[in-house]
C-alpha cells in the first residue's frame with residue numbers, strides 16, 4: 519500500500535507521515551523544498567521525538583520523496599497511489615491541483631481504481647476545496663468518470679508541531695496528543711481504514727470544535743502574546759492577562775458550540791482546559807509568529823475568529839473577547855509574514871475599518887465590525 523503525501527513539513531512528517539507509516543503504508547512525500555526532498559531521498563527515514571518527559575523517539579522508515587515541481591512524476595505517483603493526503607496549507611491547495619488532476623487522468627486510462635484524497639489542513643471542508651480545484655481542471659466527461667472512483671473526504675487534524683530548529687533537517691518534535699477525524703460518509707464503502715484515525719458520519723461538529731477551540735485559543739494566545747512582546751506561546755501563557763483573554767474567547771466559542779451541537783458542557787470545559795495545558799507544554803517551544811501566521815486567512819469569513827463570533831452574536835451572546843483578539847490580529851505586524859505585511863499595507867492605505875471589512879467579508883457598519891473597531895481603539 520502506497521500513500522502519496524503532499525507537504526513534507528511539520529505536520530507532514532510529524533503527524534500524517536508517521537501515522538500512515540505505522541498503519542502499514544509506504545509513504546512518498548511530494549514537496550517543493552529541494553533540500554528536504556533530497557534529504558528524504560538520501561536517507562529514506564527520519565526521527566520523530568515526542569515532547570514530554572519520556573523524550574521517546576520514533577524512526578519512520580521506508581519513506582521516499584519526489585520533487586513536487588516535476589508534474590510528470592507527481593502525476594505518476596498519484597496514478598499509482600492507494601491514498602493521497604496533503605498538509606501544505608490551504609492557499610497552496612490550488613497549486614497542487616494540476617498534478618492531482620493529471621494523475622487522475624492517468625488512473626482513468628488504467629481502469630480507474632478507487633482513491634481517497636484527504637486534505638489535512640486547518641479549514642472547514644479543505645478536501646472539498648481541493649476537489650473543486652481539481653475538478654475545474656477536468657472536462658465534464660472526465661469529471662463524471664472521476665467521481666466514480668475518486669473521493670475527497672473532509673477531515674480534521676490536531677497535533678501541535680512547532681517550527682523545528684534541529685541540526686538534522688528531517689528531525690521533528692511533536693506533542694504526544696493527536697486527533698485525526700475523517701468523514702466516512704464521503705468515502706467509498708469498505709475501504710481500508712487508517713489506524714489511529716477516528717471515522718465519523720458528520721464531521722462538522724468535530725472540525726468546528728477543533729478549529730473554534732484549539733485554533734481560536736491558539737491565535738488568541740499568539741496575538742495577545744505578540745502584542746505583549748513574548749516570543750513563544752509557552753511564555754505568553756505564563757501571563758495572566760493572556761490566559762484571561764484565551765479563556766474568555768474559548769468560553770464564548772464553547773457556549774456557542776455546546777448550544778449548537780449539544781456537547782456536554784462540563785466535558786467541553788474539560789476539553790478547553792486540556793487544550794490550554796497543551797499550549798503550556800514546557801517540552802515545546804512554539805513561536806507566536808508561527809501560531810499567528812497569515813492573519814488575513816485567520817480573519818477570513820469561515821476561519822477561527824469571524825465565523826464563531828457571528829454565531830455567538832446570532833445566539834444572542836457576547837463576543838467581547840473574540841473581538842479583542844480580532845483587534846489584536848489587526849496589529850500583528852510581523853515583517854517576515856507576507857499576509858501581516860499586506861494587512862498593515864491595507865490598513866495604512868484605506869484605514870483599519872475598511873481593511874477589516876475587506877478581509878472579514880463583513881460590512882463596514884456591521885455590529886461586529888463596530889465592536890472590533892472599539893476594541894482596536896482601546
Ligand SMILES: NC(=O)c1ccc[n+]([C@@H]2O[C@H](COP(=O)([O-])OP(=O)(O)OC[C@H]3O[C@@H](n4cnc5c(N)ncnc54)[C@H](O)[C@@H]3O)[C@@H](O)[C@H]2O)c1
Nearest residue numbers: 525527528529548549550551586605606607639640678679
Ligand atoms: N503545525 C501544526 O501544529 C499544524 C497542526 C494541524 C494542522 N496544521 C496544518 O497543516 C498544514 C501544514 O502546516 P505545517 O505546520 O506542517 O506547515 P509547514 O510549512 O511545516 O509544511 C508545509 C510544507 O508544504 C510544502 N509545500 C509548499 N508548496 C508545496 C507544493 N506546491 N507541493 C508540495 N509541497 C509544498 C512546503 O515546502 C512545506 O514543507 C497547514 O494547513 C496547517 O494549518 C498544522
Ligand SMILES: O=P(O)(O)OC[C@@H](O)[C@@H](O)[C@H](O)[C@H](O)CO
Nearest residue numbers: 640675676677678679733736809
Ligand atoms: O496552522 P495555522 O496557521 O492554521 O494555525 C496555527 C496553529 O494554531 C496550528 O498549526 C496548531 O498548532 C494546530 O492546528 C494544532 O492542531
